[in-house]
Amino acid sequence: MILFIVHSVLLFVFSYSIIRFLIPEKKNFETILYSYLLFWANILFTSFILSFFNILDWKILYFSLSVSIQFVVFIVLFRKNIGFRIGFPEFKIPRLRFDLYSLVIVFLSLIFVLQLILCFSYLPLTPDTLSSKLVKIYAFLQNHTLLPNPDFDGDLVFMSPINTAVTWMYFIIYKVSFRALHFFSLFNWVTIGFSSYFLCRKLEISKLASVMSTALLICSDVFLLNATGDNDDILAASSFAIGVLAFVNWYSEKRMIYILLAGLALGISLGIKPFAALYYQLVIGIIVFYFIKYGIKSTFSFVRKFLFHGIVFVFAVLFMLFGVFYENYMMRGNPVKFSKVVSAVNNSPFSFKIAGINLVSQNMELFLTPALVPTGVGHREELSDVANHLSKTVINNLFNTTQEEVNTKYSAHTNMTTIAYPLFYDHSVNFGFYPHLLLISALIGFLSFNKVRPIVYVLGLSFLFADIGYCIHNKYVMGIMRYWMIVFTITAPLIGFALDRLRKLKSSFVYKIGYPIFFIAFAYCIFTSFYGLFNNYYRSIGAIISYTNFNSYRKQISDRVAEILPKTPEFNVVYVNNYPNALIHNLAPDSKILSKNQVQEAIPNIIISQLIPLGIQNYSSARRIVNLTVDELKEDYFILIGNFFDAKFFMNRVPKQLQLTDEKKEVLFYFSQPVEAKSGENITNTGLVSKFKEMDSFESAYFKTDNENKEIQISPWTDFRETNLKFGKKDKTIIVKIRNKKTNKTYSNSYPI
DSSP: OOOHHHHHHHHHHHHHHHOOOOSSTOOHHHHHHHHHHHHHHHHHHHHHHHHHHTTTTOOHHHHHHHHHHHHHHHHHHHHHOOOOOOOOOOOOOOOOHHHHHHHHHEEEEEEHHHHHHHHHHHOOOOOOIIIHHHHHHHHHHHHSSSOOOTTTTTSSSSSSOOOHHHHHHHHHHHTTTTHHHHHHHHHHHHHHHHHHHHHHTTOOOOOOHHHHHHHHHHHHHHHHHHHTTTHOOOHHHHHHHHHHHHHHHHHHHHHHHHHHHHHHHHHHHTTGGGGGGGHHHHHHHHHHHHHHHHHHHHHHHHHHTTTTHHHHHHHHHHHHHHEEEEEEEHSSTTTOOOOHHHTTTTTOOOOOOHHHHHHHHHIIIIHHHHSOTTTTOOHHHHHHHHHHHHHHHHHHHHOOOOOOOOIIISSSSOOOOOOOOOSTTTOOOOTTHHHHHHHHHHHHHHTTTGGHHHHHHHHHHHHHHHHHHHHHHOOOOOOGGGGGHHHHHOOOEEEEEEEEHHTTTSSSSSHHHHHHHHHHHHHHHHHHHHHHHHSSSSOOOOHHHTTTTOOOGGGGHHHHHHHHHGOSSSEEESSSSSSOOGGGOOOOTOEEEOOOSSOSSSSSSEEEEEEETTOOOOGSEEEEEEEETTTTTOSSOOOEEEETEEEEEEEEEEOOGGGEEEEEEEEEEEEOOOOOOOOOOOOEEEEEEOOGGGGBBBOOOEEESSSOOOEEOOTTOOOOOOOOOOOOTOOOOOEEEEEEEETEEEEEEEEEO
């Protein structure tokens, strides 16, 4: 922990000094934003270098190389700027006055304090984080490189771009508490806030309008709830926000350092989530506005003059994406080829119907859901059903389709049209009425077109272009609005401009209508902010006060699992449905974990069995383990070591000192089925997971359904053998049985289809 603190302090001091040397006229919090960007780029670059030499897990070298890189740059600049006083950022504590600006600052400060409490009180619990990104870090460190680890099977662990895992590795390599991920998200939320505020001020928007528009942005439900979470969308949005701020500074001053910082930021963001790529139209928009204002000759002259700046920008972007390209090339033979999970989202081959379904359904969620299911109202489940029924009806009628077709042909992950959710948590919330305010602001800007700077319009309306780009490029994905955080990160200046414009039109009709709308929206934002922090299903102040918070899974996992895992130094996790999320929070400090799809010999294996009916139509839930208790087994059997949410944990080769005499001995069978399991279709890939020497004395296992007399035989030594077992509409269970040939004892059980 001490080394982590020393590393962080040294890295920040050198990064801050470098920025002060390069941008000496800035001495405010904007300097800190750019310093943080250099800090971030440093830890990514350090990991890339160590990975190349297969020494990624050498903590002392990680520290030394990282600090040395920044120190060398500092010394080079210091020798050119001898006598320059670096100084600290100028920060004046504002005198509290009873005015609107002070009230907004007090509101944001109170929100920040409540978020700090949540960060202290919870551990990470997002399934994607625990089952992919954190597991990826363990895979990297065990393999000493950022290349895929042969001990980890499947695309799930390596499904997403690499920059999130490499960033979080900074905390994991020093064994800092997992809570650090929440504090890091909160820091990035603050970063987005300052970036938005400075962006507004750079575009000559008043302090009051800047802080109000920023508060409306960062306190919208999606930003607020993800600020204390462990999703990486807020990291992508944060780096992108800093990059756009640097880009706008370059647009005004045409200095190389700003375009370099903008490129580094965009590269970091793209290496976390690719959605920042949708903003190619931001550059196109600026060129178009330049063309309209200055003509074609001046535009070409501008492009020729700053072509080298453009080359530097592209180089910086590619530099920060080096790890992504390298991993893709080593895994898939192509630097721009991503995992099947990621590629499945692409609308390829292109379909206008998919684009239309996506465009209508996503924007119904974006613009219609806040009115149908407003934050903070009761009966959320019933209102969500109404909203979803409406969306399904619209899509079916407008595109002459069915929800079954949407599910199987037009969606990336077998999703039906869904625009609202009964649970209120990180993945289900949206932006409230913020998008509506943007459209109202655009209208006010249009009425005052000669007063608005083109760049303000480009930034404010870029969300519409990104919206269209997202819906055209991708298949339908059941709306997870946190994916859209980048889309709105840079839009606050347009709302700020509208507020300033309204204040100058106090006697006009537009003012009398518009100003009350903005203040009602801000009052609603205040209400939903406190509601969100007190009622989030994942992390809630209300749950802390009532002593019902689950501390990120710990109280939902059995004591037996919590006892065994920290004392098992090496084990394999067999993928069945999803990665057992609770494992990450119960590992020994130096645990070695494998993730092979097959049961491994000589080491313990953990298998998780979710209680999901076999007939469910969902690609990710179409696999299941069923267990059969056989008390005659003597060695290598599985035991049920506990439950976790709606799943069972099975483990074999439990360390002897942890074994209990009364635990049942289980034989495990694996089932999978077609993605769209229908009446009369086969249950396929049925096989024996457990393999035991004493199974020679048992007859083969038999499987049958309620109404089919035919029994399907599975040899004890056949793994993942396909069968022809079918189930019909009347079938409710599948029956499994096995008999010992010597004792004539039969074991059987039935399971729901």
